[in-house]
Amino acid sequence: MKLTAILSSTAFGLVMTATAHAQEVTIYCDDIGFGCKTMAPVAERFNEEHPGKTVKLETVSYQTVVEALPVQLESGEGPDAAIITDLGGLSRYYVDLTPYVDAANFEKEFGQTLQWLRGTDGKSKAINGMPTSLTVNGAYVNLTLFEQAGVPVPEEGATWDEWAEAARKVAEATNTEFPMEMDRSGHRFASFAISHGAELVDEEGNPVVDDGLHAAIDKFVEWHKNGTMPLDLWGAVGGSTHRELFEDFLNANVVFYFGGSWTLSRMDTEVGDLFEWAVVDTPCGPSSCTAMPGGGALVGFKHTPNPELVGEYIDYVAQPENYKEIIAAAVEIPAATSLIEEGVDYPTASERTQVALRTFMDQIPKMAPAAYRFQGWRYQRAMMNALTTRISQVINDELTAEAALERIRQDVELAIQAAEAK
C-alpha cells in the first residue's frame, strides 16, 4: 500500500513536471493558399522533431482574421501567432523575434516585405514575422473570346484604355455580358489609380488625394456608366464591403477580369480545358504599369508566453525546403528572394497556371514605389475603405468626383486622427 502511494506520487510529480515544461502555441490561419492546410505537414514534422513542444494550427475564416483578431489582440487575448494580411495595421501587437530566428537569413530573403511589418517605425530592425507569400493583383483574359471575335490581344505595354477598347469589341462580337470587371476592393483599385499617377500616401506617411486619383475615379466611373463594367460590384454594393465576382470569369461571362494571383488555383479545378485563358501584363496608365503587391505574414504576438517557441517555429517554416514545400502546395508566389530567382515547381498546377504564375511574378519588378509604399502604410485600410465607399457613391450619383475626393481625404484624416489621439 505504502509502495503504491510512493509510486503514484512519483508518477504524478513526473507528469506535473513534464506538463510544466511542455510548451504549446496556437496559430490562427485560414485555408486559402499558404494557410493551415498547406502548412499542416510542416507543423506535424516540427512537433515530431521537437518533443515537448507543440504547434497547434487553428483554422479560422479570413473574416475572423480581419475583423475579430484585431479586437482580441487589443484586449491582450488571442492566439500566439497568426497568418495575417494587414501587415502594417497590426504592427503594434507583434513580438520581436530577432533573438529566436536566423536574422541575417530573414533580412536576405524577405528584406523589403519585412519593412511592411514594422509599421510607422522606419528605423526599426525588428523581425516581427515571416512574409508567407506574395500576392500580385492582375488581369485574367479569356483568350477564346478574343479568338472568336477575331480581335488581337493587346500586347505588353498596352494601356488600360486599349484593353477597355479591345474588351468592348470582343464582348460585342461574342455577345458576352460584360467587357471588364474588377473586384470591389480598394487594393485592386489602388493599382489602377497609381497607374494613373495617384500617390495615395507620401514618403512621410501622409495621405495624398491628387489629380491622379481624380483621373482614375473619372475613368472608372465612366466605364460603369457606359457598360464597360457591370454595376453589380462597385455599383450595387455599399460601404466598405469587399465583393468579388470571379465566377463571371470562370463562367466566361466577362472578357477581362482584374483580380489577383490567389484565385489561380481555381482555374485548373473549375475551368480546366473549357476555354483558353491567360494572365496578362498589368495594363499601363499615364504614370506606370503597376500592379499592387500584397500578401500575408506569419507573425508572433506580444502577449504570447512562449515567444521562443513561436520564433523557433517561424524559423523552421522559413527553412528553404519547408518553405518551398508549402509554397508549392499553396500554388502561390514566394516571398523569399532566392525562391523568386530560382523559381518553384508546382506539381499540382497545370502548365497554363504555371505560366500565369510566372506572369504574375514578372510584374513584381515593374511595381511603382508608390505601390510598395501604400502596401506598407499603417493606414492603408482606411484609404482602401474610403475608396470603395466613396467611388460607389459617385457611380450612384450620390457624390460628384470632386466631392468624393474631399470625402476620401476627410475619412482618412479622421481615421488617423482617431487612431493617434493622445
Added chain:
Amino acid sequence: MRAAAIFSRALAALPARAIEPVMRGAQNILGIKRMPWVFLFPNLAAVLFFSLLPVFINIFYSATGSDRLYPADRPYVGAANYETLFECGSYLDPSTCSRDLFWRALGNTLIFVPVQVAAMIGIALFTAICLNRDIRGRGFFRGIFFFPVMLSPVVVALTWQWILQRNGALNGLLTALGLTPVNWLVFPNSAFFWSVFVTVWAHMGFFTIILLAGLQSIPRDVYEAAKMDAANPWRVFTRITLPMLKPTLLVVFILCVIRSVQTFDELYVLTGGGPGSATILIVQYIYEIGFAIQPRNFGLAAAASLLLGAVLLVFTLIQLRLARGKSYD
C-alpha cells in the same frame, strides 16, 4: 424505501433551512418593507451589469479618442465625436455633413422603419386572419409561414442574393417566360424595396403567430352575435376584430419597431448598404465605424449609437404615453 423518502425530503428542505437565518438577518436589518428588494436583487444585478453598465461604458467611449480598447489608453476628447457627427453645412442635405454617411444611414433608417413596420404588421395580420379560418392544410401553412423565422439571417440574405442577383433564379424565371431580366440589387429603389421585402419575409412568421394567438383569444360568441345582426365582413373586422386585437397589435408594433431599427445582418450580406448608400442603415454604420474598418473608431461609433439610443428613447416614451391608460377587455 421510507428512509430514502425521508432523506430526499431532508435534502429538499436543506437550502431553505440554510438560507432562513440569512433571510431573517436581512429582514432584521432592512425591515420587512424593503425585503422585496432582496428578492429583486439577482435580476436587478443582471440588468445593471448587462444593460446599464454597457451604457455608461458607451458614454465613456464616446467622450474618448484613439483606436485603443482599454479605457486607460484612451484620451479624453470631450464632445469631439459628437461635434464630428454634427458638423454639417445644412442639416437638410447630408452631402454637406462631414460624416455624411451617418446622416444618410439615419435618413434611410427613418424611411425603412415605418415602411417595414407597416408592411410587416399589415401582411402578418392578413396572414394571421387567413390562417385563423377553417381552411384545408391550415397546420401546414402555419408551419410554412413560420419556417423563415428559424433560419439564420445570413442564410436568408444569401438565399435571396442567389434569387435576386443578375444571373439569379428570379431572372432565370423571367427569361424563361420571355421577359427581360432586371438587375434587382443595382438600382437604389429596387434594392430598397427588396431590403424591405426580404426582412418582412424573414420575420413575418413570428408576428403572424402572435397575432394568430390574439385572434384566437377573441370570444366566438361576439362573432356569432354580429352574424345574427347581419354585420358585413368589413364591419366585423373594423368593429370587432381590430378593437379586440389592439393589445396584441400594440405588443407586435413595439417588437416590430425594435427589430426594424436593429436590422443589420440581412442587409449587410444582401446589399452591403448599397447601391452607394441607398440601403445603409444606422446599425451598419455603427458596426462599420467601430469594427469593420481599420483603424477602428470606437469613440465615433459609441457617439452614433448613443444618439440612436436617444432617438429610440423618445419613440419609446411616445409609445408608452399612447399605450398608458388604455385597457381592452
